[in-house]
Amino acid sequence: MKNPVTVASGTFGYGEEFDRYFDVSLLGAVTTKSISLKPRAGNKPPRLVETPAGLLNAIGLQNVGIDRFLSQKAPYLRTRNATIIANIYGHSPEEYAELARRLEAEGAADAIEANLSCPNVHDARTAKGAVLVSQSCEAITVYTQAIRDATRLPLYIKLTPNVMNIQEPALAAEAAGADGVCLINTLLGMAINPETRKPRLANIVGGLSGPAIRPVAVKMVWDAARVLRIPIIGTGGISGAASAIEFLLAGATAVSVGSMSFRRPDTALRVVEGIAEYLKRHQIADVNQLIGAMQA
Amino acid sequence: MRYIQDCEIVAHDLVAPKHWRMRLRSEDIARAAQPGQFCMVEVVETLYPFLRRPMCFSEIHDDGFTLLYKVEGEGTQLLSQRVPGQTCSIQGPLGNGFPIAPELERHVIVSGGIGVAAFPALARALAETCGRPPEVILAARTRELLLCADLFRSLGCTVHLATDDGSAGEKAYAARMLERLGPGPGTLVYACGPMIMMSTTAAVAARAGASCLVSLEAQMACGDGACLGCVVESKVEHEGEKMVRVCVDGPVFDAALIDWEAHNTAYDL
Numbered sequence: 001m002k003n004p005v006t007v008a009s010g011t012f013g014y015g016e017e018f019d020r021y022f023d024v025s026l027l028g029a030v031t032t033k034s035i036s037l038k039p040r041a042g043n044k045p046p047r048l049v050e051t052p053a054g055l056l057n058a059i060g061l062q063n064v065g066i067d068r069f070l071s072q073k074a075p076y077l078r079t080r081n082a083t084i085i086a087n088i089y090g091h092s093p094e095e096y097a098e099l100a101r102r103l104e105a106e107g108a109a110d111a112i113e114a115n116l117s118c119p120n121v122h123d124a125r126t127a128k129g130a131v132l133v134s135q136s137c138e139a140i141t142v143y144t145q146a147i148r149d150a151t152r153l154p155l156y157i158k159l160t161p162n163v164m165n166i167q168e169p170a171l172a173a174e175a176a177g178a179d180g181v182c183l184i185n186t187l188l189g190m191a192i193n194p195e196t197r198k199p200r201l202a203n204i205v206g207g208l209s210g211p212a213i214r215p216v217a218v219k220m221v222w223d224a225a226r227v228l229r230i231p232i233i234g235t236g237g238i239s240g241a242a243s244a245i246e247f248l249l250a251g252a253t254a255v256s257v258g259s260m261s262f263r264r265p266d267t268a269l270r271v272v273e274g275i276a277e278y279l280k281r282h283q284i285a286d287v288n289q290l291i292g293a294m295q296a
Numbered sequence: 297m298r299y300i301q302d303c304e305i306v307a308h309d310l311v312a313p314k315h316w317r318m319r320l321r322s323e324d325i326a327r328a329a330q331p332g333q334f335c336m337v338e339v340v341e342t343l344y345p346f347l348r349r350p351m352c353f354s355e356i357h358d359d360g361f362t363l364l365y366k367v368e369g370e371g372t373q374l375l376s377q378r379v380p381g382q383t384c385s386i387q388g389p390l391g392n393g394f395p396i397a398p399e400l401e402r403h404v405i406v407s408g409g410i411g412v413a414a415f416p417a418l419a420r421a422l423a424e425t426c427g428r429p430p431e432v433i434l435a436a437r438t439r440e441l442l443l444c445a446d447l448f449r450s451l452g453c454t455v456h457l458a459t460d461d462g463s464a465g466e467k468a469y470a471a472r473m474l475e476r477l478g479p480g481p482g483t484l485v486y487a488c489g490p491m492i493m494m495s496t497t498a499a500v501a502a503r504a505g506a507s508c509l510v511s512l513e514a515q516m517a518c519g520d521g522a523c524l525g526c527v528v529e530s531k532v533e534h535e536g537e538k539m540v541r542v543c544v545d546g547p548v549f550d551a552a553l554i555d556w557e558a559h560n561t562a563y564d565l
């Protein structure tokens with residue numbers, strides 16, 4: 001990556017939605033919406049609710065499926081000279097492996113990010129009582145190994161923050177061969193309309209994102225960074241360079257801008273520029289000197 | 297072309313209880329905007345409220361555009377406190393506007409409540425390009441909420457007023473008024489307003505063999521097709537998808553495409 005800034009899966013479409021606002025090749029990478037083997041229609045609306053300094057979503061992984069990703073979306077991103085992190089989602093370790101294999105074979109990704117942490121889909125095949133794959137260390141191990149065996153591309157595992165201790169799933173991913181982890185996916189949440197007594201999301205529960213979750217995400221990155229040897233992509237409520245640098249100081253190697261792209265599609269580019277300006281102002285030669293450099 | 301611009305607020309007036317008209321300056325956005333398209337308005341510079349608010353271009357001028365909005369909740373309340381001279385960040389133009397089809401013999405605008413915001417720019421475009429100006433059914437809860445009637449009249453439109461409480465015009469619903477105007481196969485109906493008004497209007501138009509376009513609302517995060525938050529269920533697949541995005545596939549849709557039953561239960565916004 002030419003700089004440590006990407007965009008978070010599901011908040012930047014397939015890159016083409018926002019590329020009219022700025023040149024996406026200026027980002028370290030474009031991370032795509034989660035892609036599955038078959039196209040998915042996603043959940044019924046309403047799928048969004050705005051909440052204080054953030055939003056709840058229950059999109060349900062609507063996506064075009066791998067075939068259309070390979071034939072249309074990835075080639076388009078290539079014409080824009082973007083580095084591609086393909087985020088994938090499957091119903092089984094085999095499906096994840098298949099997705100990774102096809103992406104690598106077609107040259108449609110520079111790295112894989114496996115979403116083991118979407119709160120908005122309900123699958124039978126998750127491990128013992130866990131709702132999300134990444135709530136179970138055993139499941140993380142099985143899924144990560146399967147994908148690892150299928151591809152030589154850099155492999156990032158995206159973890160859920162809805163756990164007791166983030167260090168355990170992060171270590172499980174590392175031990176199973178991940179090249180890095182992405183922290184955090186959304187926090188589970190819900191909202192009810194007091195007038196109608198109805199849930200505000202058709203799915204009832206959803207994932208909370210935006211500046212509201214930033215302190216939680218920074219803490220999780222800090223926790224994970226103290227035990228991991230592999231890099232962390234920090235995500236959660238980044239709204240500009242200052243908050244991106246918070247994540248680096250907590251121990252992230254790179255950051256991804258999520259919901260803030262909804263507020264301003266060019267936020268990620270502003271973060272790239274803002275970090276450069278910060279390094280100059282603090283006379284720091286290499287951005288890597290910031291990683292884990294919080295002074296407690 | 298799409299822009300994110302800090303636009304100067306040129307005028308900002310209360311036009312009815314809780315209803316405001318805001319004129320903003322931007323030659324770029326004005327040049328690119330089409331009737332029926334919308335923009336995303338940043339109501340405050342801080343991050344709470346977090347999301348921009350979708351608003352349609354009510355009027356499009358040479359040097360800018362006018363928004364017409366109703367104070368619903370926190371976001372529009374904060375917007376209403378902005379004063380001329382300040383700037384407001386606008387992202388747009390977004391979405392598909394109304395197609396202008398001068399070959400059709402009759403154009404009828406059906407407006408309910410603040411849905412009227414979608415129509416002054418359209419009425420002007422139709423008046424300028426079509427043989428005869430559109431007819432307008434202007435419906436609202438009560439007399440003081442019947443907005444833009446004089447503006448429509450100044451464009452040569454025949455305006456039919458209706459209120460729920462009978463305080464002005466007919467005491468009738470908009471769809472019933474449309475029925476009485478006798479639309480036919482050569483008629484194009486444009487509807488914007490509460491969901492129930494649009495679905496009943498669409499049904500009247502369909503029975504009469506008229507075409508009907510509706511401008512839909514949905515909760516939006518990005519306005520640009522990226523978040524997949526604003527979908528509605530369509531009866532036919534659009535580019536292989538059953539869920540269509542109001543922001544990029546709409547907000548103007550052929551009423552016949554919309555699964556109204558699914559939509560009514562999902563959105564009583």
Ligand SMILES: Cc1cc2nc3c(=O)[nH]c(=O)nc-3n(C[C@H](O)[C@H](O)[C@H](O)COP(=O)(O)OP(=O)(O)OC[C@H]3O[C@@H](n4cnc5c(N)ncnc54)[C@H](O)[C@@H]3O)c2cc1C
Nearest residue numbers: 050349350351352365366368369370371372413513514515
């Ligand atoms: C394409 C489009 C064009 C629109 N044009 C206009 C217009 O010209 N004039 C006008 O008065 N209103 C318009 N609306 C509706 C307007 O966006 C909402 O009234 C406004 O977002 C309410 O924000 P709030 O913070 O005051 O209300 P709150 O209820 O506090 O808002 C909470 C959240 O729900 C969303 N929301 C609430 N009501 C609606 C709604 N009806 N549609 C979409 N999102 C909603 C808000 O954006 C916000 O994120 C339009 C909506 C769409 C989708």
Ligand SMILES: Cc1cc2nc3c(=O)[nH]c(=O)nc-3n(C[C@H](O)[C@H](O)[C@H](O)COP(=O)(O)O)c2cc1C
Nearest residue numbers: 008009010034057115184185209210236237258259
């Ligand atoms: C509307 C929406 C859709 C999302 N879709 C996905 C997805 O498809 N796959 C995924 O791994 N994460 C998805 N996420 C989670 C984000 O990638 C990110 O982890 C999370 O939103 C926290 O970052 P933020 O606070 O900066 O938005 C989605 C988030 C939002 C708001």
Ligand code: FES
Nearest residue numbers: 519521523524543
């Ligand atoms: S508002 Fe984001 S896809 Fe329509």
